Amino acid sequence: EVQLVESGGGLVEPGGSLRLSCAASGFTFDDYAMHWVRQAPGKGLEWVSGVSWNSGSIGYVDSVKGRFTISRDNAKNSLYLEMDSLRVEDTALYYCAKDSRGVISDLENWGQGTLVTVSS
Amino acid sequence: DVVMTQSPLSLPVTLGQPASISCRSSQSLVYSDGNTYLNWFQQRPGQSPRRLIYKVSNRDSGVPDRFSGSGSGTEFTLKISRVEAEDVGVYYCMQGTHWLSFGGGTKVEIK
Numbered sequence: 001e002v003q004l005v006e007s008g009g010g011l012v013e014p015g016g017s018l019r020l021s022c023a024a025s026g027f028t029f030d031d032y033a034m035h036w037v038r039q040a041p042g043k044g045l046e047w048v049s050g051v052s053w054n055s056g057s058i059g060y061v062d063s064v065k066g067r068f069t070i071s072r073d074n075a076k077n078s079l080y081l082e083m084d085s086l087r088v089e090d091t092a093l094y095y096c097a098k099d100s101r102g103v104i105s106d107l108e109n110w111g112q113g114t115l116v117t118v119s120s
Numbered sequence: 121d122v123v124m125t126q127s128p129l130s131l132p133v134t135l136g137q138p139a140s141i142s143c144r145s146s147q148s149l150v151y152s153d154g155n156t157y158l159n160w161f162q163q164r165p166g167q168s169p170r171r172l173i174y175k176v177s178n179r180d181s182g183v184p185d186r187f188s189g190s191g192s193g194t195e196f197t198l199k200i201s202r203v204e205a206e207d208v209g210v211y212y213c214m215q216g217t218h219w220l221s222f223g224g225g226t227k228v229e230i231k
Binding site: 035037044045046047050059062095100104105106107108109110111112113 | 121151157159161163168169170171174210212214216217219220221222223224225
């Protein structure tokens with residue numbers, strides 16, 4: 001069974017930083033692309049970033065480019081999101097999701113999410 | 121960037137009646153490999169999203185056959201043949217052809 005467990009969320013002041021982690025199990029991690037998707041309170045889903053199986057292809061939504069960095073450690077079956085220069089509008093539940101392919105194209109399985117709150 | 125536009129925003133439905141949600145993309149979703157990466161997701165209240173349909177019309181394992189997806193190019197539809205109480209939630213279309221992007225969501229509720 002695919003399991004994705006996010007951690008690292010919390011309360012941070014505007015301009016601060018946070019690092020999210022996603023521990024994956026139940027599948028061959030380095031066969032699949034991985035993603036971060038967020039959902040602001042009461043709002044819809046927004047794809048934040050994705051990384052291909054070998055980190056050869058990485059993409060970001062425009063609003064986080066230059067501030068967020070996605071990475072993965074295939075030896076540790078883990079996905080990360082380094083978030084810098086955080087803004088109030090980054091407040092959201094952040095989901096880790098597994099692709100159905102090695103390249104960025106899909107969101108087959110989702111975690112339960114970790115909450116990030118940016119506030120002074 | 122590919123913009124996904126869903127309608128309606130809200131869909132009140134009588135139990136046992138059909139429901140239909142439309143999704144339009146700002147450009148063709150046909151990828152160079154010939155596939156169209158258009159998915160549908162269901163998000164029940166308080167839960168993580170769940171993929172229902174992938175590549176336009178393929179149902180995920182465990183998804184009831186009252187759910188069906190259709191469409192091509194830039195116009196897509198999710199249909200529920202007979203709405204049940206457990207179908208209440210928000211439905212999103214998502215394209216995976218040009219990076220990823222979601223529609224704004226359609227809230228399905230029981231009349």
